[in-house]
Amino acid sequence: MNATIKDVAKAAGVSVATVSRVLNNSATVSSTATEQVNNAIKELGYSPNFLGRNLRRCETNVILAIVPSTEQTFYSEIIRGMQNSAAEHGYDILLSTSNSNYTLEMHLLNMLFNRTADAAILLGTQLDAKALMEFNEKCFIALCCERAEGADVLTVSVDDEGGAYAAVEYLIKCGHKKIGMISTNGAAASSLDREKGYKQALSDNGIPFREEYIYKGTYDFSHGALGFDYFRGLPSPPDAIFCVSDILAASVVKKALSEGYKVGEDISVCGFDNILLSGMYTPGITTVEQPCYDIGRTVVKELIYNINNNSKTNKKIKLPYKLIERETVKKLV
Amino acid sequence: MNATIKDVAKAAGVSVATVSRVLNNSATVSSTATEQVNNAIKELGYSPNFLGRNLRRCETNVILAIVPSTEQTFYSEIIRGMQNSAAEHGYDILLSTSNSNYTLEMHLLNMLFNRTADAAILLGTQLDAKALMEFNEKCFIALCCERAEGADVLTVSVDDEGGAYAAVEYLIKCGHKKIGMISTNGAAASSLDREKGYKQALSDNGIPFREEYIYKGTYDFSHGALGFDYFRGLPSPPDAIFCVSDILAASVVKKALSEGYKVGEDISVCGFDNILLSGMYTPGITTVEQPCYDIGRTVVKELIYNINNNSKTNKKIKLPYKLIERETVKKLV
């Protein structure tokens, strides 16, 4: 079987303690001993068993990132940010998908209790504030991208309200007055925050809010088209639509195109996220960019701070958005 | 701190052995003892420490899936397939991204040696056949989606050659004769196999292969447009283009559209993968679907078979593709 630290010690003619010391640079070891140990390691093809090490140290240096699925391409940059930040602190990020399934998410979170991971980052969760707070008491967790209303847990996300405000203000500045919004009817705090930004921008610009100008569906692609159909059925349909995600925006664009509309001319649409799709689409979709890489870096940095200081700062961090102008918004002025 | 098996034993008034037995259903325990133990577990909020268990058992029941990045949405279904299959066998799938970086990939593979995971699945790798074979001797690994030329390692992928053949034959059946291909110039075996299918379909249908009808770039979005430009510069440009990926196909479509072409009319294009984008695009992109879910299920099933039987079957499994007709291919006949 695999060589153990004992085998290395024997081969190097030293004690296991010395081997451990060179393995971890934990104390001064004579250069001769160091060399002997390193030779033995090489010879035996030794690799330390982390199960033993982790058991002893009561830590794994693994952070579990739980995503609903990897279908959202914008997670990709977030994860890269997480990894880079983690690597700087000697941690690894391991990902797992919950498929938005409560039982599966609980199973994954249970990895914190069974010591498979030191901490977990939730990118969207099925748990309510109460359950999250309970976890937060016993474990190190963080929310990423999606805050949970009433949950006092470390959270890093884009400034959802500000981003939506900027998008709608941009639409208004472009001369649009009849602005609809496609949102979601679940409990997603990001959607709620974006609705807030939408309303605020309207009101700050003297445009009355109309209840019928807000369509609520799901995040599913089909709901963009559905929203578009709904708006068309209105006596006075909006001529610009702000969507809570780029997927939804793409759906609106596709539907409008298929109905013979010229998007960016007859109808304007703006998304949120700036996923790759938005730049690839024809016409290019105007949207609000999330600082994904920074979000990933930040959440890991803060989480590791908490781990190292055995603290629970529970900060709520909102990172800046960026408006990306492309071709789906008509400039009337 | 966290309760241990000892605490449970004490609280239940039994030995740790008995607790372990009820935890693992490993031997008959009297119903009274079982009840006492379960009560103690609940009371103490006990969760077994897997580091201890895994160390003792010399296994983790974790399979590491190493992906270049989660940017490719079609990994999403593959991972779902992996997870479902893994769960059936009591395993968890943990994901990690290598960013196509050799050092990072080696770091992740090293988790096999340090016993963080029992096996690894590589979805695209930077390692060459020799390195893969070496790993395969000492560890349980599998390749997924992308075979490695000359590597005798368990591999599960779509039938790349057949899929490409089907796509090109479809183009031919639609009346196209001047068919270009956008491929990649790296060592990606899937691209090579798809080129083979392209050539075979041509030759089987009496269409001579033209060297200048094959453009090789990278997987990067920009290379679709680059390929399109290249083809346009030819004295006799192709009127149909088969792309090695949907991303590349989308790029061709976008570029053609921006140049005033009517895609599916003036020019035909067919992709590969059937990622979500292809259905969302306008026009919908005709493509070859990979059986992602099945690929994921199959690779995990075979890998766990190997683990359980301590065998290395090294099967090469090719799963069937499916042609998805949408709107980017003109039917001339």
Place this chain on the structure above:
DNA sequence: GTGAAAGCGCTAACAC
């Protein structure tokens, strides 16, 4: 049906 005890591989006092 149950308990005592060895030991998985490692780290870190502690002693020298």
Place this chain on the structure above:
DNA sequence: GTGTTAGCGCTTTCAC
């Protein structure tokens, strides 16, 4: 600068 050794939490053999 180095070695001895206890013990992290668990499973499992062996006795009873």
